[in-house]
Amino acid sequence: MTKPKDPTLFTVIRQHDASGVSGTGRVLDGVIFHTGQVVVCWRADVRDDGRGYSSLGVYPSWRAFKHVHIDSHPENRTQVIFGSEPGFEETKD
16 A cells, blocks of 8 residues: 555454454544554444443554454454545444
8 A cells, every 4th residue: 555645544344353352343443644654443432232442553554554453364354444435434223
């Protein structure tokens, strides 16, 4: 991924949660800054089961974030949706 000039928003959706910690569905929102650094906010406080607390994470690059939270858990069937893509604004019934 090349470094964007403007911040790029994204959200992460998981179909499965192998760890049993973050849950499924929309689990975090993030931003990639012009420096390439990534900041994410876990959405634990809005889980349907009411468990968890939100926290922030800072990563030196998209590659680092992806390595830790996506590539190392292929069984989670994780989807990343960037802000410019249709469906970024997920709604709940």
